[in-house]
Every structure is written in structure tokens, then in C-alpha cells.
Amino acid sequence: MSDRDTTTAIIIGADGRGRCWWADSGNAELRRYHDEEWGVPVHDDRQLFEHICLEGFQAGLSWSTVLNKRPAFRRHFHEFDITRVAKFGTREIERMMSDPAIIRNRAKIEAAICNAGITRDLVRTGQGALNDLIWSFAPSPRRRRLRSRAEVPAVTPEAAALSKELRARGFRFVGPTTMYALMQSAGLVDDHIAGCHRATPAT
Numbered sequence: 302m303s304d305r306d307t308t309t310a311i312i313i314g315a316d317g318r319g320r321c322w323w324a325d326s327g328n329a330e331l332r333r334y335h336d337e338e339w340g341v342p343v344h345d346d347r348q349l350f351e352h353i354c355l356e357g358f359q360a361g362l363s364w365s366t367v368l369n370k371r372p373a374f375r376r377h378f379h380e381f382d383i384t385r386v387a388k389f390g391t392r393e394i395e396r397m398m399s400d401p402a403i404i405r406n407r408a409k410i411e412a413a414i415c416n417a418g419i420t421r422d423l424v425r426t427g428q429g430a431l432n433d434l435i436w437s438f439a440p441s442p443r444r445r446r447l448r449s450r451a452e453v454p455a456v457t458p459e460a461a462a463l464s465k466e467l468r469a470r471g472f473r474f475v476g477p478t479t480m481y482a483l484m485q486s487a488g489l490v491d492d493h494i495a496g497c498h499r500a501t502p503a504t
Contacts, residue, residue: 310450311496318498322450323364331365336499342488346431349487350420351381354413356483357474358404364482366404373402378413383424386417412473419471438463439489446495446502453492456481 312325314332324335343349355374359367367374377397379385394414398405423430440459447453460481467475484490493500 310448310494319496320499321492321494321497328365328369330368334368339486340488340491340493340499343486344429344432344436346420346424346429347381347383349431349435350383350417351375351378352483352487353416353420353472353475354378354381356479356486357412357416358406358409359482360409360474360476360479362404370403373400377403383417383420386414387421389414389417409474416472416475423470434466435463435483435487436489438466439484443491446500447492448495450494453494454481457484457490459489460484 310322311319312322313319314325320332320335324332343352355367355371358374375381377393377400394407394410397403397410398407420431423434438459440457456477460483461477463484464475464477464480467480481490485492491501
């Protein structure tokens, strides 16, 4: 969700609340997502798998596009049930490729199925295995609150390391930038800008 521009980072909404610049686009669902989901720590394996998939589908697109299509993704992927998605084959791929309600990118669809298989095998070793793997790369909390768009990183050493580990395990569409977006959305980092009503106080 990073943006290298240095212009206004906080927008005051009609409700008087300050929000990160990207949440004020006239898209009510994007604003709700910012207020209720983005940056909230996620520790459930299925939810983290969904994050991996959706961040992968975002590559080259806006997050609002993915968010608007999330209900259809959840329907096709059975609420991102890891075991069921891992069993998908040609029939399911073709069904998704024929539905404009999702992002019809065959490589990304096949990557999600591949990633489901790897995740299934991983969580068979124990519930929470995906959570433990991803959160083992969480950076130490920042002591200073971000104050501009320019301060929001596009990638970090921790995200690059997570990407390298997942790629070594066979995951696809998990590049460093995508993994930093995952860290932002799943709450491994808090990139709400100072002045946003969701930002935690600096320490």
C-alpha cells in the first residue's frame, strides 16, 4: 500500500476522522477496510492464506480492484479453504477464467492452487504452522510513527527474507514487495500515518 509521493498523507473525512491518504478515494468499502481490517494482526492460517492469495492477485493492480472482487474470490475459493483449494484442477481453473467477477489471470489462479498445496502440507505439521512461519519474520515494532508517504517503505529486509523463504518452499507470486504488502495488511507492521485515527501512539 506504499506510495512514494510526499504530498498530503492524511485526509480528514466527513466524519471528522483523519485517515491515511489511500483510504479516501470515494470507495466506501476501501474506507471500511482501512478502518476495520488493514493493520489488524492476523494469526489464523486460513486467513493468512487468503492474504497471500489476494496480495498475489493485486500484483500490478490497485488494492481497491482486489477488494471489490474479494466476495467473488471467496466464493470461488470456498472462503479460502486450504484443503479444498489444494485439490482444484482444470475444471475449477476454467470456471474461474470464465468469471469476470474475479481477476482472470491464469498464472495467478494456478499460483493460488499451488500455494494451497504447499500450505496444506505445512499446516499438517500442526495448526498455526503458517502463522508461525510468517510471523517469525515480523520486524520489531517501530518506536517512531510514520509521518509522510515517503516514509512508508515499499519493501524491507524482513519482507525480502520472508519472500526468499516462501519461494524456497515453492510458493509463487510472493515477491518482496508483495510480502511487505502482506505484512501491512496482516498487521505484522503498523503503517498507519501519524494523524490517522487508527495509528497507534509512537513510543
